Structure formats: structure tokens, C-alpha cells
Amino acid sequence: MENLDDILKIDPDASVRFYKKKEFVQRKGGAKAYSFYVKKGLLRSYIIDSKGKEHVFMFASEGWIIADLEAIEFDEPTSLFIDCLEDSEILIFNKNCFLKADLSKEKIVEHLQLLYRRMAKLQRRVLMLMSSPAIDRYTHFVSAYPELPQRIPQHMIASYLGITPQALSTIRRKIAESK
Amino acid sequence: MENLDDILKIDPDASVRFYKKKEFVQRKGGAKAYSFYVKKGLLRSYIIDSKGKEHVFMFASEGWIIADLEAIEFDEPTSLFIDCLEDSEILIFNKNCFLKADLSKEKIVEHLQLLYRRMAKLQRRVLMLMSSPAIDRYTHFVSAYPELPQRIPQHMIASYLGITPQALSTIRRKIAESK
DNA sequence: TCGATTTGTTAATCTAGATGAATGTTCCCT
DNA sequence: AGGGAACATTCATCTAGATTAACAAATCGA
Numbered sequence: 001m002e003n004l005d006d007i008l009k010i011d012p013d014a015s016v017r018f019y020k021k022k023e024f025v026q027r028k029g030g031a032k033a034y035s036f037y038v039k040k041g042l043l044r045s046y047i048i049d050s051k052g053k054e055h056v057f058m059f060a061s062e063g064w065i066i067a068d069l070e071a072i073e074f075d076e077p078t079s080l081f082i083d084c085l086e087d088s089e090i091l092i093f094n095k096n097c098f099l100k101a102d103l104s105k106e107k108i109v110e111h112l113q114l115l116y117r118r119m120a121k122l123q124r125r126v127l128m129l130m131s132s133p134a135i136d137r138y139t140h141f142v143s144a145y146p147e148l149p150q151r152i153p154q155h156m157i158a159s160y161l162g163i164t165p166q167a168l169s170t171i172r173r174k175i176a177e178s179k
Numbered sequence: 180m181e182n183l184d185d186i187l188k189i190d191p192d193a194s195v196r197f198y199k200k201k202e203f204v205q206r207k208g209g210a211k212a213y214s215f216y217v218k219k220g221l222l223r224s225y226i227i228d229s230k231g232k233e234h235v236f237m238f239a240s241e242g243w244i245i246a247d248l249e250a251i252e253f254d255e256p257t258s259l260f261i262d263c264l265e266d267s268e269i270l271i272f273n274k275n276c277f278l279k280a281d282l283s284k285e286k287i288v289e290h291l292q293l294l295y296r297r298m299a300k301l302q303r304r305v306l307m308l309m310s311s312p313a314i315d316r317y318t319h320f321v322s323a324y325p326e327l328p329q330r331i332p333q334h335m336i337a338s339y340l341g342i343t344p345q346a347l348s349t350i351r352r353k354i355a356e357s358k
Numbered sequence: 359t360c361g362a363t364t365t366g367t368t369a370a371t372c373t374a375g376a377t378g379a380a381t382g383t384t385c386c387c388t
Numbered sequence: 389a390g391g392g393a394a395c396a397t398t399c400a401t402c403t404a405g406a407t408t409a410a411c412a413a414a415t416c417g418a
Contacts, residue, residue, distance in 0.1 A: 049310040057306060073299040079306075099291065105284050112278065112287065115294050120252040122301045127236060127258075129308045130341045131228040134405075153365065162309045167405055169367055313375075332395065346375055348397055365414070372407070377400100384395070 006107060011097035019084045025092075026068065026082040033071035033078045035095040038064050041088020042151055045080045046159065056160040059085075059148060067095060085152060134163045135171050190276035198263045204271075205247065205261040212250035212257045214274040217243050220267020221330055224259045225338065235339040238264075238327060246274060264331060313342045314350050 016039070019025060025036055025043060036043065038060045045066055046056045057080060060066035068080040072095050097103075098111050128137050138161055142149055149157060154172075155165035163171075195218070198204060204215055204222060215222065217239045224245055225235045236259060239245035247259040251274050276282075277290050307316050317340055321328055328336060333351075334344035342350075 047306055047310060053310070055306065055310040057302065057309075068302075069295060069299040070302050073296050095295070099288050105287065108284065108287055108291065109278050112291055112294070115291065115298065116248060116274070117252050119294065119298055119301065120248040122298065122305065123236065123247075123249050126301065126304055126308065127226055127234065129305065130236075131226060131232070131234040155365070163404095164406060165366070166368085166407085170405090173367085334395070342374095343376060344396070345377085345398080349375090352397085359418100361417095363414105363416075365412100367412080368410090370408085372405105374404100374406090375402105376404090377402070379400090380398085382395105382397080384393105386393080387391095388389105 010100055010103055011093045014091060014093035014097070016089065016091050019088045019090060021084055021087050024081065024083045025090060026078055026080065028078055028081055030071075030078040033068045034092050035065055035067040035072070036060070036082065037091040037093065038062055038066065039089040039091055041090070042085040043082055043088060043090070044085055044152075044156065045082045047080055054159055055162070056156055059145075059152060059156075059160070061148065061151070069095075085156075129162060134161060134167060135174070137161045138168065138171055139175075189279055189282055190272045193270060193272035193276070195268065195270050198267045198269060200263050200266050203260065203262045204269060205257055205259065207257055207260055209250075209257040212247045213271050214244055214246040214251070215239070215261065216270040216272065217241055217245065218268040218270055220269070221264040222261055222267060222269070223264055223331075223335065224261045226259055233338055234341070235335055238324075238331060238335075238339070240327065240330070248274075264335075308341060313340060313346060314353070316340045317347065317350055318354075 019041070026033065026045075028048070040062055043060045043066050044056055045058050045060075045068065046054050048054055058066060066082060068078045068082070070076060071078040071080070098108065128140060132140070138157075141157065141161060154168055158165045158168035161168065198220070205212065205224075207227070219241055222239045222245050223235055224237050224239075224247065225233050227233055237245060245261060247257045247261070249255060250257040250259070277287065307319060311319070317336075320336065320340060333347055337344045337347035340347065
């Protein structure tokens with residue numbers, strides 16, 4: 001999604017790190033939030049609500065950037081947990097490096113373009129959450145990210161869709177039956 | 180939020196128009212999607228689902244930009260309706276004008292910054308939709324946008340929150356009782 | 359390799375919020 | 389000013405999905 005080398009050149013503080021499956025890249029309550037470029041592997045971000053339940057905000061596989069934008073933008077303590085679903089190689093950097101003066105205008109515009117695309121995806125996510133039943137959200141997810149279901153346990157997909165693992169199990173049975 | 184004069188200078192095709200309350204600025208199915216800067220008044224965007232129900236995606240008052248980003252980014256027909264809740268003065272422009280070469284780098288970076296903030300708000304919206312009960316979403320909305328409830332009918336706020344007007348009415352009664 | 363954790367499924371019961379309907383109120387519009 | 393539409397509230401009923409629990413299968417770690 002974003003070019004690794006660009007980031008490394010731009011942000012002198014950027015660093016590459018290797019993580020094991022289940023390791024945390026960020027925890028809730030951290031004072032400073034970074035952005036994470038996934039060079040290899042698979043990450044997920046999620047919150048834990050007042051009842052202790054996890055809610056997956058997003059997944060990020062190779063080439064994606066994952067971050068707690070709310071914390072970064074408004075300088076709040078982080079509210080998201082970010083951990084690894086697979087052993088991963090991650091580039092840690094400051095999102096603000098994209099605002100730096102020594103970056104070419106073309107690069108910035110390119111970055112702007114990517115941001116717009118992600119906003120458009122988020123728009124779709126909100127609309128789906130509000131207006132579509134769980135089964136439609138699931139089929140949309142599978143067709144939008146066909147490679148992810150194979151790498152992600154179903155209960156996490158359920159969480160991403162805003163339903164319980166049991167509900168997703170039932171949905172999948174119904175889909176299988178109707179074919 | 181964004182500077183009106185900037186847009187006018189940058190996009191030669193940008194135009195200002197006055198709309199009456201209830202007039203449509205965009206309808207579903209349009210081939211070309213524009214961005215709308217609200218100089219004065221109040222707009223809302225929404226979809227109509229397969230059962231004919233409206234779901235408000237966002238409101239935009241003075242200084243905000245409202246657009247169907249999905250349609251713009253992926254060159255799809257528009258899926259959102261956008262109409263006026265008040266008589267409004269609207270600047271219509273091409274989002275792509277922000278990518279233009281004759282825009283100073285500082286302006287682009289400024290714009291990038293605004294985009295990040297809006298992404299952060301969308302992150303919060305998704306998290307709230309997934310993890311918070313309707314009453315919390317309502318109180319969050321009221322405290323985040325205290326001026327809007329006075330200008331927006333409750334059934335549209337309910338729609339924005341993802342609940343029915345009846346449910347919002349009940350929530351408001353409970354809040355009033357508990358005080 | 360074996361116990362333990364993680365994962366997925368099924369079923370019974372429960373609940374937040376949807377639906378549908380009736381009623382009153384406020385706001386327009388001409 | 390007055391009649392119709394839009395708005396808000398209340399209540400009775402319904403339902404998608406949550407919750408709880410029990411169990412089987414797959415995976416993992418030592």
C-alpha cells in the first residue's frame with residue numbers, strides 16, 4: 001500500500017522490528033501512538049469494551065498501514081490494542097513524517113490519494129454496519145478480502161463484522177445449505 | 180474546515196449554488212460525484228437500504244465538506260443521497276483539485292492533516308457502532324456536536340445512531356428521568 | 359507425543375432494539 | 389387562519405443476534 005523505502009528515507013526514527021504471533025505491537029493506554037507498516041505478516045487492531053469484549057477494528061496484511069489514528073491525531077492515550085496474528089515484520093514510524101518538508105510534492109499527493117481510498121473504504125464499512133444484516137456484511141467481507149478468511153480465525157472475523165462467533169457459524173451453515 | 184477561497188482559486192470549475200431546504204444536492208445513481216463545501220446551512224448524506232429505510236451517514240454544517248467518497252474514489256455511480264436540512268449555500272467542486280500541481284505544498288499538507296482528522300473521527304464512529312449501546316452513542320453524539328441536535332430532527336439523529344426514532348425517544352426519556 | 363489451549367459448532371434461552379399502530383403536537387404552506 | 393404533513397411519544401408485539409453452556413476437533417507447546 002505504501003512504499004517502505006520511502007518511509008525509511010523520510011523518517012530518521014523509523015525502525016523495523018520482528019514480532020512473534022500474539023505479540024503486542026501496541027496496547028491500550030500508551031502515551032505515544034505510532035503507525036505500523038506491515039512488511040510481512042498479519043496484524044489486527046481492536047478495542048475491549050466495558051464488558052470485556054473484544055471488537056476488531058481492522059486487519060492489516062502485507063503492504064498495509066495500521067494505526068490508532070484517533071490517538072495520533074488528537075494526542076490521546078491509545079485506545080486500541082494492536083497485535084500479531086502471524087509472525088510479522090513491521091516498520092514502526094511517525095505518521096507525521098508524511099507532512100515533512102523534505103518530501104516531494106508528488107509523494108505527498110500520492111499519499112493523499114491513498115488516504116482518500118481508505119476513507120472511502122471506511123465509509124462503506126459504516127454504511128454496511130448500519131444498514132446491512134450480518135450475512136451481507138460477511139459475504140461482502142469475503143468478496144472484498146478473499147485471501148483474509150484463510151488466515152484469520154473465524155471468531156475474529158465475527159468480531160470484525162460486529163457479531164458473535166456463534167452467529168457467524170450459523171450464517172456460514174445457512175450459506176452452505178443454500179448452495 | 181476548509182478554506183472556501185482556496186477551492187475557488189484552485190478549481191476553475193468550482194461553483195457556488197444556493198439550495199432550499201429539502202432540495203437534493205446529489206441523488207443515488209449519479210454518474211459523476213462532486214464534493215460539497217457548506218458555506219452556510221446544513222446538509223446530510225444517507226443511503227436507502229433494500230427495505231426502503233434511510234440511514235444517515237453524516238451531517239455537514241458550516242465549514243464542513245460532504246461527499247460520496249466511495250463514488251469519487253472508485254468512479255462508481257453514487258450510492259448516497261445528499262440533501263439540505265436548511266436553506267444552504269454550497270460550493271461544488273472536484274475533490275481532485277486538491278491533487279493539482281499548482282497548489283502549494285503547504286496547502287496540500289494542510290489538507291492532508293484535515294483528512295487524517297476526519298479518518299480519526301470515522302474510526303471512533305465505527306468503534307462506537309460496534310461496541311457501545313445506543314444510549315452511549317447518543318450521549319457521545321450530543322457532547323461531540325452540541326449545536327447539531329437543535330438543528331436536526333430527532334428521527335434523523337436516530338438514523339445516524341443506527342436506531343429507530345422510537346428507540347431514541349425511549350432513551351431520551353430514560354436520560355431525563357435519571358436526572 | 360500428550361495434555362492444554364484454541365477453535366468451531368449446535369442448541370436453548372434471553373434481550374436490545376425493531377416493527378406496527380395509535381395519538382398528540384408542531385410546523386409549514388397557501 | 390386552517391388543514392395537511394412532518395415530527396415526537398407511547399405501548400404491544402416480534403426478531404436478529406446475544407448469551408450461556410456443552411462438546412468435538414484442530415493446533416500448539418514442552
